[in-house]
Amino acid sequence: MARLSRAVPENAPGDLFVDDACIACDTCRALAGETFAGDEDERAFVGRQPAGPEERRRALLALVACPVAAIGSRSKEGVAEAASGFPDPFAPGVLRCGYAAESSFGAASWLVLRPDGNVLVDSPRFAAPLRARLEALGGVRTMFLTHRDDVADHRRWREALGCERVLHARDVSGSTRDVERRLEGDDPVPLGPGLLAVPVPGHTAGSAALLVDDTYLFTGDHLWGDAAGRLGASRAVCWWDWDAQAASMERLAALRFEWVLPGHGRPWRGASAAVASAEVAALAREMRGVTIRSGRG
Ligand code: SF4
Known part of the structure; x- marks a missing residue:
């Protein structure tokens, strides 16, 4: 209060x-x-x-x-009334979950509506009104955890909704040792129709992005937009390996997507998939130099 x-x-x-x-x-x-x-x-x-x-x-x-x-x-x-206002529609099939958790330093979490089971990207703070709304929207089949920092109340959501939690093995720690599915290696992993898990080691060793329908790229703290409408990443909040993060960024540039939906920072949309790819490639080149964009993450 x-x-x-x-x-x-x-x-x-x-x-x-x-x-x-x-x-x-x-x-x-x-x-x-x-x-x-x-x-x-x-x-x-x-x-x-x-x-x-x-x-x-x-x-x-x-x-x-x-x-x-x-x-x-x-x-x-x-x-x-506002307590039942989340998830809040953001884009077709994508909603913001609100209820940010202090343990995730306020990272955003997202709900993706899917005919074969909804996906929660990162964990919101556990709250009864949000649980009720998630259940009314069909529940959650998969909780995709982009990295170790934004896991918040993942266990309570698993207990409440029965969702399968997905996290890269390199980011599993004590609190997440019981996740149902561990990603391995650096190659993309299909999670279902239109869903591709893309390891992006760098910010943390086990950071991973989720690509949905070649349109939405959920990036955790690997990549974000800022209030000025630019894409960014920051060495200052790279907890593992900046060169690896730059290499991950180069690989992302080869994917097709329009939206970047981060944990921290602002959502970003390219004018087209080609523009998005070019912007990410440009950022990767900056990262190979010394440029540091905005300091979130
Ligand atoms: S910046 Fe974050 S912590 Fe501060 S008032 Fe806004 S939501 Fe709350």
Whole structure:
């Protein structure tokens, strides 16, 4: 519960506020950038109170998604309803799960609707309203964990939904030793129709991306968009091997996709698959030099 007595001074006057518990995860700005302000790596504040019902709805989704409950509403109007607002439609067949977890530093998780079983990409914070909505949407067959850092409440989701958890063997640790499926090696692995697991070692040894229908590429912390609309990766948050991450980026450039949907950072869409591929190839070349883009991850 956010505390009004700890509200940060930058907040615009009005109902919504951010308090000093904010960990600068950027979740609220990604969801409701018209309301929440501050640079991507800095503490958030309410830059402008929501102007209408849709902006209010999105701001309350951010309140629900905030991993440390740093966003408050004086009136609490609509807050209870917002708790059932996730998963929130993002693109055809793709929804944002909100409910970011502090243990994942607020990483995004995604739901992919599939006729042969829905896929959850990375683990949201466990929450009863989200569970109910996931069940209403057909449940979750597979939980694809992009890497060791964004696993959050994976075990509770497994117990609640019976999903098969997929994680690369190189990122399995004590808390994930019981995952149902371990990816091995560096070659892509088909997980089902239209689903391809793509190992991208670098950020961590066992990082993996998930390619869906040659359109959506879920990248965890390997690759992300930023608020300026650029693609990025950062040596500063590469926990394993930067050269390996650059090599993984080069391999990604050979795939067909339009969207980059990360754990941290902003979603990114290329004007076409060819543009997306060219942008990733350009980033890979930068990584072979010394350029460092934005510092998220
Ligand atoms: S979602 Fe919460 S923790 Fe993250 S930037 Fe916004 S207020 Fe801060």
